[in-house]
Amino acid sequence: MKPAPFVLDTPTSVPEALDLLAEHGYDAKILAGGQSLVPMLNFRLVRPDHLIDINKLTELAYIRLEGDHLALGALTRQADVEDSALVDENAPLISMAIKNIAHRQIRNRGTVGGSLVHNDPSAEMPLTLLCLGAEVRLASVRGTRTVPVSEFILPWLATTAEADELLVEIRIPVQQSGTGIGFHELARRAGDFALAAAATTVRLAADGTVVEASLAACAARVAQKLPTAEAALVGQVPSDEVIAAAAAAAAGEVDPVADIHADADYRRHLVKVLTTRALRDAVDNAKEMK
Ligand SMILES: Cc1cc2nc3c(=O)[nH]c(=O)nc-3n(C[C@H](O)[C@H](O)[C@H](O)COP(=O)(O)OP(=O)(O)OC[C@H]3O[C@@H](n4cnc5c(N)ncnc54)[C@H](O)[C@@H]3O)c2cc1C
Known part of the structure; x- marks a missing residue:
């Protein structure tokens, strides 16, 4: 099957994406790696009026050490996390688990943010981020808030993100010695x-x-x-x-x-x-x- 018709929006900055989310809210879906969303569109399990493609928001693709936290931009590809020495040094549980997500071709496109927001009950990212006490940063035109992953993930593919919110960052406490x-x-x-x-x-x-x-x-x-x-x-x-x-x-x-x-x-x-x-x-x- 093919998706139901939609308008494709391709914002080039986070503020532009947030404006689109504020305007279209429940009638919009964010497109990141597309590895979960595109099959759902093709099966017409979701029928958004607007698809907001965030792949041009390259400012959301990063892996940084910030004090006692490792910060992963939401658009960071799973394969880049898998290959990162910084992740391996500071959050090795993520490096160990992420290899189990699908196959390398899927991890080349799939993002850490998409994996967490999709929140499949069997998915490795929500599980390991929950275990590590990670937090997420959510942005909207109303401002930015930080939520523990334990309060972000809900049963059956749901989260506490509002319809106008974009997941921008995942923050993982650096692993302590011993x-x-x-x-x-x-x-x-x-x-x-x-x-x-x-x-x-x-x-x-x-x-x-x-x-x-x-x-x-x-x-x-x-x-x-x-x-x-x-x-x-x-x-x-x-x-x-x-x-x-x-x-x-x-x-x-x-x-x-x-x-x-x-x-x-x-x-x-x-x-x-x-x-x-x-x-x-x-x-x-x-x-x-x-
Ligand atoms: C054959 C196959 C096998 C797979 N096996 C596994 C597996 O073993 N383990 C596993 O964990 N996953 C698996 N996946 C899913 C894969 O990890 C996806 O990449 C992931 O679930 C979604 O990431 P994405 O970037 O592709 O997001 P998309 O598919 O683009 O989006 C997924 C959802 O998240 C939302 N979203 C995306 N980014 C944001 C954001 N920044 N802010 C707010 N909302 C956002 C979208 O609107 C959509 O609702 C598999 C996929 C395939 C096709």
Whole structure:
């Protein structure tokens, strides 16, 4: 199928894009890499009157270290993040996970902003950004606001962005020393959306106990943070038994969906297995970092 008719707007500056969004609001869609939006247009799942193509807004394509944050412009291509030494040094969980998004050809076009706003329940960007405590900056003609990713993503491909807002930047806290990372997912074929995934960071004290742990999983209608599993780790030496208890807690608190790809019990089981693997990697990695 082909898209329903629309007017194509090609702003050349952020203020121009914001004016267009203010004018057309709910009748407009932003086009970034097009890797999710174009299929939805072709299937006529969305029928915007205006398509606002932001690909000329090259000022939104950057990777910068700003104090204790890594700033990713919304239009930064996933492949550029994958290749970035700055990202690998300061937010290695992102480097590790982003390779699992589809295939390189798709990552050459797909943007970090588009991935987060599209917010597929299985997507790697919302999951890892949630795990890392990242924030987003949203701009409109009304001003700019900063929102934690935990308050930005909503179930079933929704976010708290208003219709006139443009995601301009993702801000990720720089990884602290002594922190280890782990990421595991299961997809039926390489490049497919995952059936489930787990992401974690673990920071160890000099005596080997866990000072800080962050855990998140994909299996539900939206990526979920797992506070009970985190609490099972903090203050403990991360032995196999402690990791098993945390993974069991993760499986207990996740709220898995059932669909044609997998039932809820299988996804819950996967969360336990993938969390165990991710935690083992993170603990080994944290020991290497010390
Ligand atoms: C075959 C295939 C396999 C895939 N596999 C995976 C996978 O395994 N994991 C995964 O995470 N993704 C996967 N994807 C999706 C891919 O990562 C997309 O690139 C991503 O979901 C959307 O990014 P985009 O830049 O292409 O956004 P677009 O498709 O252009 O836009 C997506 C949505 O975000 C909105 N949007 C985009 N940018 C902004 C902005 N700056 N501010 C506000 N709204 C904005 C658009 O209006 C639209 O609603 C796959 C895609 C394909 C085609």
